[in-house]
Structure formats: structure tokens, C-alpha cells
Amino acid sequence: MAPEELRTFEEQRPRLFAIAYRMLGSASEAEDAVQDTYLRWDAADRAAVREPAAWLTRVLTNLCITRLTSARARRENYVGPWLPEPVITTDATLGPLDTAEQRDAVSMAFLLLLERLTPPERAVFVLREAFGYTHREIAEILDLTEAGSQQLHHRARRHMTDERPRFDPSPSERTRIARRFLAAARGGDLAGLQELLADDVVSWADGGGRATAARLPVRGAERVARYLSWMSGDVPGAKILETEVNGQPGVLLVQDGALVLVVVLEIAGGRIETIRLVANPDKLAFAAAQLR
Structure with a gap:
């Protein structure tokens, strides 16, 4: 591949990854989809490619639709709750996250809602809502009519709008509550921890059968506070770090x-409403690489 053509692809890589992650809810699968797109770019007759960015988006999106179809079958047999792969979002890995809406749209809660959509609905919704593609552009990417794209988008919005997550808009407020949570959990202050939790808080854990994790959700402030009491233990060689994950306090x-x-931690109304724990080592590789 000529240096110029390689540079063209590398310029598009961050955007392609951001699309693929929102499509798949998996950083590792998103990386694989981007790599498969690269292989097709390498083999393509680029003299016939008028708009490289549009061509690459088309290939990537259709690869993701194929992957989503097979992923659904795998997730039906997943051990315990399935959660999206966490991504540390203190940088631009998932694109700009300057607004509350942008952060909420990469949250685990939002990605889980996207799981309810069919693969074509998800593709249209992601391209339209997260990346601002027109229905004409989406129709070309997915080989649809413009009216077909509009119809899929309408159906997707109907599924998403009623339950779309709405977290506290202030990052500073989220950070303040998260730090109080961490201090209470590490200090073994169960009463203080319970005060930060919504009465109907739910904790979900994803071990995937590969790590010890609760296979059923833990519900209620008192039970969740006791469930998190392990954080107060002094484990040799262990460090607890505060960061931002999927646009939320992590x-x-x-x-x-x-x-x-x-x-x-998913925070709304000044309290923690949902806690999601990912322990499956297969899902931690991307975040671990980010740390390194």
C-alpha cells in the first residue's frame, strides 16, 4: 500500500473505531472490524473509490451489521449479565465528549438500550444521531432508499426515546459524588455509602464465567452497600484508581x-442509581492497554 493511501486510512481510523464501538458495544470487536476494513481497503481498486471516507464508512458499517447478527446468538448463551466493554474516556478515543449529551450517548446504559434495536436500526441510529449523517448518506452506506433510512431511524428513535438515560448534567457534581462514594467504600463507611445510593439502586456485574461476579443483579441501597464492602479491604498489591469510563465516573x-x-457509576438526581462492574478479563484488555 502506498504511503498516501495508508495515511488516508490512518486519518479515518479514529472515526471508524468510534462508529464501530457504538455499533458493537465491544472495543475488541470494534478493533477487529476496523482491521477488516483496512484489509478491504488494501485490496480495493482505489481508482474506483471517489470518496475514501464514505467508502470506508460503508465497508465498516456493513461489517458491523454482520458481526452484530452473530454476536446476538453468542450473547444468548453468555454466563450472567452481559455488559459493554468499558472504555476510558479521559481522551478522544470515542470522539468528542464535550457535552452531557455526548457523554450520555456512550454510557453503558445507552449502549445497552442500543442492544434492543435490530442491526440495521442500530446502524442508522448511530450514524444519524452520533455522527450527523444525512439520510441520503446513510441510504448510500447501507444500500437503502432515503425513505427506508428515515423509517429505520423513526423506529429506532421510538425504541430509544422513552428510556434514554438522563444523568446529572454537571461533570463536577458527578465527580464530587463519585469521590464521596470511593471514600466511603474504601473507608468501610456503610452508612455513608448507603446515603449516596438511590433507594432502588441496582448493581450489575459481568464476569462472563471467567471471573467471580454476581450472576444476578443486587438491588436496594442497603444490600448494594454491603455488597461493595469488599472495597474497604486492604489487599496487597492492589490499587484503586479514579477515572472516567464511558463518559461516566469510573x-x-x-x-x-x-x-x-x-x-x-451512573448518577442521577444527586445519587447513584446504577453500578456496573466488569470483571471479565476478555473485556478489560482494551482499557488495560489504555492505562499502559
């Missing part, structure tokens, strides 16, 4: 230099 547990757990 906590990382690093054991002997290896990332072993990601905790994501």
Missing part, C-alpha cells in the same frame, strides 16, 4: 499491575 481496580475490575 473506578479501576489494579492488582499487581493488572487491571482486574472496572466499576462504572
Whole structure:
């Protein structure tokens, strides 16, 4: 591949990854989809490619639709709750996250809502809502009519709008609550921890059968506070780090230099409404690489 053509692809890589991650909810699968797109770009007759960015988006999106179809079958047999792969978002890995809406749209809650859509609905919704493509552009990408794109978008919005997550808009407020949570959890202050939790808080854990994790959700402030009491233990070689994950306050547990757990806090109304823990090591590789 000529240097100029390689440079063209590398310029598009961050955007392609951001699309693929929102499509798949998996950073590792998104990387694979981007790599498959690269292989097709390498083999393409580029003299016939008028708009490289549009061509690459078309190839990537259709690869993601194919991957989503097979992923659904795999997730039906997943051990325990399935959660999206966490991505540390203190940089531009997922694109600009300057507004509350942009951060909320990469949250685990939002990605889980996207799981309800059919693969074509998800493609249209992501391209339209997150990346501002017109229906004419989407129709060309997905080989649809413009009216077909509009119809898929309408159906997707109907599924998403009623339950779209709405978190506290102030990042500083989220950070303040997250730091109080971490201090209470690490200090073994169950009463203080419980005060930060919504009465109907739910904690979900994804171990995927590869790591110890609750296979059923833990519900209620008192039970969740007790469930998180492990954070107050003094484990040799363990470090707890505060960061941002999927646009939300996050906590990382690093054991002997290896990332072993990601905790994501979803805050609304001044209290923590949902806690998501990812312990499946297969899902921590991307975030671990970000840390390195």
C-alpha cells in the first residue's frame, strides 16, 4: 500500500473505531472490524473509490451489521449479565465528549438500550444521531432508499426515546459524588455509602464465567452497600484508581499491575442509581492497554 493511501486510512481510523464501538458495544470487536476494513481497503481498486471516507464508512458499517447478527446468538448463551466493554474516556478515543449529551450517548446504559434495536436500526441510529449523517448518506452506506433510512431511524428513535438515560448534567457534581462514594467504600463507611445510593439502586456485574461476579443483579441501597464492602479491604498489591469510563465516573481496580475490575457509576438526581462492574478479563484488555 502506498504511503498516501495508508495515511488516508490512518486519518479515518479514529472515526471508524468510534462508529464501530457504538455499533458493537465491544472495543475488541470494534478493533477487529476496523482491521477488516483496512484489509478491504488494501485490496480495493482505489481508482474506483471517489470518496475514501464514505467508502470506508460503508465497508465498516456493513461489517458491523454482520458481526452484530452473530454476536446476538453468542450473547444468548453468555454466563450472567452481559455488559459493554468499558472504555476510558479521559481522551478522544470515542470522539468528542464535550457535552452531557455526548457523554450520555456512550454510557453503558445507552449502549445497552442500543442492544434492543435490530442491526440495521442500530446502524442508522448511530450514524444519524452520533455522527450527523444525512439520510441520503446513510441510504448510500447501507444500500437503502432515503425513505427506508428515515423509517429505520423513526423506529429506532421510538425504541430509544422513552428510556434514554438522563444523568446529572454537571461533570463536577458527578465527580464530587463519585469521590464521596470511593471514600466511603474504601473507608468501610456503610452508612455513608448507603446515603449516596438511590433507594432502588441496582448493581450489575459481568464476569462472563471467567471471573467471580454476581450472576444476578443486587438491588436496594442497603444490600448494594454491603455488597461493595469488599472495597474497604486492604489487599496487597492492589490499587484503586479514579477515572472516567464511558463518559461516566469510573473506578479501576489494579492488582499487581493488572487491571482486574472496572466499576462504572451512573448518577442521577444527586445519587447513584446504577453500578456496573466488569470483571471479565476478555473485556478489560482494551482499557488495560489504555492505562499502559
